[in-house]
Amino acid sequence: MKAGAESLMKKMQHLNDINVFPVPDGDTGTNMASTVKKIAEDIDAEKNGSIGEVSRRIANSALEGSRGNSGAILAQFFQGLSEGLKGKMKISTEHFAEAVRQATERSYEALSNPKEGTILSVLRDWGKHVQEKSKETKDFTELMKSSLSTARKSLKKTSKQLKELQKAGVVDAGAQGFVYMLEGITQFIDSGKIEDIENLKLQEASVSPNKQASINFSTEAIAFRYCTEFFLFGENISRTEIRKKLESMGDSLIVAGSDSRVRVHIHTNNPRKVFDAVLEYGEIKQQKVDDMHQQHTDVHDETAQSKIALLTDTSCDLPESLLRKYNIHMVPLRVFFDGVEFLDKITIFPEEFYERLKKAKAFPKTSQPTPQDFLRVYQQLAAKFETIFSVHLAGKLSGTLQAAKMAAKEVIENTGKKIYALDSRNTSVGLGLVMIEAGEAIRAGKSPEKVLQVIRNAVNNLQIFVSTDTVKYLVMGGRVSKSKGFFAKLFNLVPVITLTKEGKTYKVATAKKGTAIREKLLSVLEKKTRGCKNRKFAIVHVAAPKIAEWYAKQIQERFGQRSEFIMEASPALGAHAGPGAAAVAVLSSFE
Structure with missing residues (x-):
């Protein structure tokens, strides 16, 4: 199995280049x-065990490591193989053939619409050949x-079986990977030699556009935008029931695994x-959602900007049009309400979050992305870009930046690509303004060194000010002590909060709630930007669009400038500031 893994990993980039179907x-x-x-x-890590035990470990590992369509199908193949070899201490070619038959059946059963x-x-x-040949020989070398x-002959036929492959002039990438x-x-059986798997990297080269399959395929042709995967843990889980429930929600549906642990893969818009x-079937874990529109743009759109990628986290507030x-x-x-996990801005959006927040008895929790989350995204981007700027919410407020740095270090070592994990020392709308500056620099054709300088200048000249309507959520989130919260409520006082140059929260002013705060x-804003030549403003709100509009009008009148954008704030800000809050970010230039 290690020899097979080595062979596939060496050809990984070629498989990426010929990836046509289903998206x-x-x-791949x-x-x-x-x-x-x-x-x-x-x-x-665990070399001992019977054939049955080893096949079970392979099935479990495949399920845990699987990604995408072909990965999920491969995982289900090994699950079926494990079922066929269960309890076996040693096997004959016929035993193996029967297990392969069962594995093939399980692979087909996992898909709602096998192609x-x-x-x-x-x-x-x-599998059919293995079954037929096993009756003639007891020699595994001859059988393989x-x-x-x-398998090679069958692979060659795939280029004629699907119109997408025929049009692109390639064989199926998943099938090629299996071959x-x-x-x-087979080569290992002959030579007995295998390379140390640790020397093989998950990213070996960037995508070469001239080597990709010739595809005339628009982003709009992708009917279902999000590649969605997750684990479901429970008891007596019916894969058939789950498949029936989900098959109308998208395509490329695969339900793989056992009755206690299921891996689901689907392309969906929701x-x-x-x-x-x-949810009724068990606990959802390891949620992963990829935007295939963006992936397609990265790989195939020749107008995609340069070789520099921009990455941030969902604490960053920017309208979809600017993203x-x-x-x-x-x-x-990640956002947790009553023990249920959501992916910020993917499976829960600000509007619903704030509705839930108003009714919540317990304070919701937000959790940083894991290093593994960043590792997966960095690996994807490193295959397509030479430099990655990864800019995140203040390191003093979250461990997100640290997770990004850990993952970046590994990918840099494996690929040699440049990854800059940077502290915006800000959040929400402030981080959004930094990303706009970076995006403009890239569109202007600036070098990575110049883009880095632009980002650092923006971080140094950025300020954010948040007005609140209540201290309730600041107390619930631990940002304000209960005693201070009591007196603030008693005297109807609320704070204006900012972030220091180090990215720490700081109360910059206090006033009565409402117009006074x-x-x-605005008074603080005028004072802090006095003497600057250019300003860029942006505004977010927490379920308070009228307050945001009021700020926009006042900024237009007092500073003679329109806000870059107005939108609802991310939970990273809104959970602590609470409904009725609004934030104004300003990027100042004193040159």
Whole structure:
């Protein structure tokens, strides 16, 4: 298995380049490599055990490491193989053939709409040959060599079985990955040599546009935008029921695993609806949602900007139009309400968050992305960009930046790409203004060194001021002590909050709630920006659009400038400031 993993991983970039079906997002190689690398590493860590025990470990590892369509199908194949080899201490070629038959059936069963001309076709044809040949020979070497020839012939046919592949002039990437794996296993049987799997990296080269499959495919042609994956843990989980529940919510549906642990993969326009539909079956873990529109743009759109990628987290507030304009990628923070996990701005949006916040008895929790979240995104971006600027909310407020730095270090070592994990020392609308500056610099064709300078200048000249309507949520979130909260409520006082140059929260002023606190914010704003030549403003609010509009009008009258944008604030800000709050960020230039 390690030899098969090595063979596939060496060809990972080629698989990315020929990735056409079901969506040409250039990640089939990375997804399959992730699956087999996890298997190989886990086998290495625990080498002893019967065939039945080892096959079970392989199945579990494949399920944990699987990503994407082909990765999920491969995981289900190993799950079926494990079921067929359960309890076996040693096996014959016929035992193996029967397990392969069962594995192939499980692979087909996992999909709501199996397509011929994919990895499934090669699995089936190869499996049939294994069954027939096992009756003639007891020699596994002979069996694997002859079945590999059949797999190669089946692979070649895939280029004619699907119109998408025929048009692009390629074979199916997932099927090719499976054949690469078989080739590695067969070569190992011959030579007995294998490279240390740790020397193989999940990203070996950037995508070369001239090597990609020739595809005339628009982003709009992707009917279902979000590649959604997750684990479901429970008891007596019916994969058939889950498949029936979800099949109308998108396409490329795969439900793999056992009756206690299920891996779901689906392309959908509504990830939240998918999660809600399966909650009754168990606990959802390891949620992952990728924007395939953005992935397609990264890989195939020749107008995509330069070789520099921009990444931030969902504490950053920017309208969708600006995210698209500057091709800004996002890693979601996690939000917990009553023990249920949501992905910020993917499975829960600010409007719903604030409705829940008003009724919540317990304070919701926000959680930083994990290093693994960043690792996955960095690996994807490193395959397509030479430099990545990863700019995040203040390190003093969250461990997000630290998680980003940990992941960046690993990807830099593995790929040699440049990744800058940077502290904005701000959040929300302030971080949004920094990303606009970075995006403009990239669009202007500036070098990575110049873009880095632009980001650092923006961070140094950025200020954010937040007016609140209550101290209730500041107390609940631990930002204000209960005693101070009591007296503030008693005297009807609320604060204006800012962030220091180090990114710490700081009370800059206090006034009566209502118009008084908003006037106080504007007074502070005028004082802090006095003498500057240019200003850029942006405004966010927490379920308070009229207050945001009031600020926009006042800024227009007092400073003669329109706000860059107005929008609802992310939970990272709003959870602590509470409904009725609003924030004004200003980027000043004193030159």
